[in-house]
Amino acid sequence: MHSPKLDQYFSDMRETHLSELKEFLKIASISSLSEHKEDMQKGAEWLAENMKQAGLENVKIDATAGHPVVYADWLHAPGKPTVLMYGHYDVQPVDPLHLWETEPFEPTIRDEKLFARGASDDKGQVFMHVKAVEALLKNSGELPVNIKFLIEGEEEIGSPNLDAYVEENKEALAADIIVISDTGMQGPGQPAVCYGLRGLAGIQIDVKGAKGDLHSGLYGGGVQNALHAIVELLASFRDKEGTIQVDGFYENVRPLLDDEREAYKALGFDEEALKQELEVPALFGEPGFTHLERVWARPTLEVNGVFGGFSGEGIKTVLPNEAGAKITCRLVPDQDPDEIVAKLKAHVEAHKPQGVEVTVSEFDKGKPFITPYDHPAIQAAGASYEAVYNVPTAYVRGGGSIPIVASFDEILGLPVVLMGFGLSTENFHAPNEHFHLENFDKGLRVIGNYYEQLANFTPEQLKK
Known part of the structure; x- marks a missing residue:
């Protein structure tokens, strides 16, 4: 069961949270186009401020050779695991513009879907983790685990400067697991934990x-x-x-x-x-081999x-x-x-x-990556989905590649948990990108539950 307190908090704050997310989505943080350099800085600053308001500490914007990285943490749970949450605030270009039904940086809700560039990939999913932390702190005054946020601005152009950043900040980024919400579910109403990528x-x-x-x-x-x-x-x-x-x-x-x-x-x-x-x-x-095994x-x-x-x-x-x-x-x-x-x-x-x-x-x-699908952090993610969606979680591998995931695996040597809330039909990287608000609502509760579930493990139990 997920927490009734968190459930009530997310219900009470729903309109406020959606209003904040719309502000974030209005920023045209397109990393691949030089004319949006100021928007990239603006996106990083907006996220940093929102993290501070949520109760995160040591919030900072770190320069790289390209676009900045946003870091924040909360580290007051001695003896509990430390989670490194990774995501990105940059988005894809919006062309062809004439195929958008509404302006890509004027967020619009239609049929319980939030339409805007970045709604699903990845601003919406990053925002959910910040709000889950906010909810836990507002309701308990503390978090069940330690957490660090690493949100970059260059994922959509291949993360050219992130490997160097991670190497240089290896000690500061030390954790027990890495959580990434930049993937999708198996289908509508069917959550999935991705434990490997090609x-x-x-x-x-x-x-x-x-x-x-x-x-x-x-x-x-x-x-x-x-x-x-x-x-x-x-x-x-x-x-x-x-x-x-x-x-x-x-x-x-x-x-x-x-x-x-x-x-x-x-x-x-x-x-x-x-x-x-x-x-x-x-x-x-x-x-x-079956089709799924092949891909x-x-x-x-x-x-x-x-x-x-x-x-x-x-x-x-x-x-x-x-x-x-x-x-x-x-x-x-x-x-x-x-x-x-x-x-x-x-x-x-x-x-x-x-x-x-x-x-x-x-x-x-x-490089490819895999975290054994019976790993405690993977299974705990599945249990958190099931507590909210009330259906069994699928444990899947992804046929595609996210190079930075393999870099995290190699540089930091940590298990990686890919727990996304998007759907393959949501047009990320295409006109009319959107995010189903059903998964926004449920995803907030899943994330809050997951951080609570992880508190049941010692750091030693989560080692890869």
């Missing part, structure tokens, strides 16, 4: 043949065509069933536990419904783009002299992005077609 390794392959495009009548059949070369090379990466053919690619993949496979099966995922939704005749992937717990190699030759109207009878492709791999524990890139390069060298030169460029990298 990593990422990206490359570009460039193929160079003759000094320029050649006439296909004069040279066809006698000189290598760069497009044929790239197609041949790309075809060597996977077999017809999708199993990756790169030597050693799977050698460090952590196998799924039987309990995990049973938990995924219990979700009752409808693969037929997915086929209809995507309008495809069949799903595809590694034999021996959550197995590595991938995908061609994201191929370029070269003539693609205009009509036909042009040439042998293209240049072609290329972009490839990304999603990685799972315990794969290392640097090792995977080295194996990809070795594969390209071993399968390089005759008559061309091939170069490989490295792009984005991010």
Whole structure:
């Protein structure tokens, strides 16, 4: 059961809290656009002030080489665990503007949904944690656990300065667990705790043949065509069933536990419904795995783009002299992005077609992360969801990548709990982003309950 006192507080303060959140959402804190630099500072200052009003201490705005980080804490629960809560106050650009039904920085409530850029990703969810702390302090005068907030302003541009900040402030950020609310639920009314994310390794392959495009009548059949070369090379990466053919690619993949496979099966995922939704005749992937297992717990190699030759109207009878492709791999524990890139390069060298030169460029990298799903902090999060939503919590992995999560795991060596309240239908990163107020209301109560649940553990019990 969640606390009746907290429940009453959130009910009494609902309109005040929504009014405050709207103020936060009015700030156009777009980290990727230089013309919004002042808005980024304004967003950090608004958040810092709201944290002070909530009762948090040692509130400060720390400069980085880019946009500032907001820090706050409350550390008066001796012997109790310390939670590091991470989130971000920056948002995505709003284009195309004409597709928004209301102005992106003029928050509007329609059908019990709050529409604004950042409503779900991630201002709304960060705000909920601040208000949960406020509620606990107002009702008890203290928190059940120690807490530190680390809210950055560069998540939407890849957190380029956060690793350095965390390294420099390692002692100040010391904690027992990290909590992040920047993910989603399994579906409406179906809470989920995400305990793992895939990593990422990206490359570009460039193929160079003759000094320029050649006439296909004069040279066809006698000189290598760069497009044929790239197609041949790309075809060597996977077999017809999708199993990756790169030597050693799977050698460090952590196998799924039987309990995990049973938990995924219990979700009752409808693969037929997915086929209809995507309008495809069949799903595809590694034999021996379900769709959820493939997208959550197995590595991938995908061609994201191929370029070269003539693609205009009509036909042009040439042998293209240049072609290329972009490839990304999603990685799972315990794969290392640097090792995977080295194996990809070795594969390209071993399968390089005759008559061309091939170069490989490295792009984005991010390590995978996993906190064992039976970890006490993960299970406590599930129990807090269940206390409010009154349905079993799903324990899931995410198919995507959040590089900073892996950085936290690596630099601070702490278990990471991803407990989000957004829905995949809420248009984050797209026009008409919104947040269902049902999950705002319930989420506040879940977070308050979770901090209380964590007080039942010693710091030693929460070690990874």
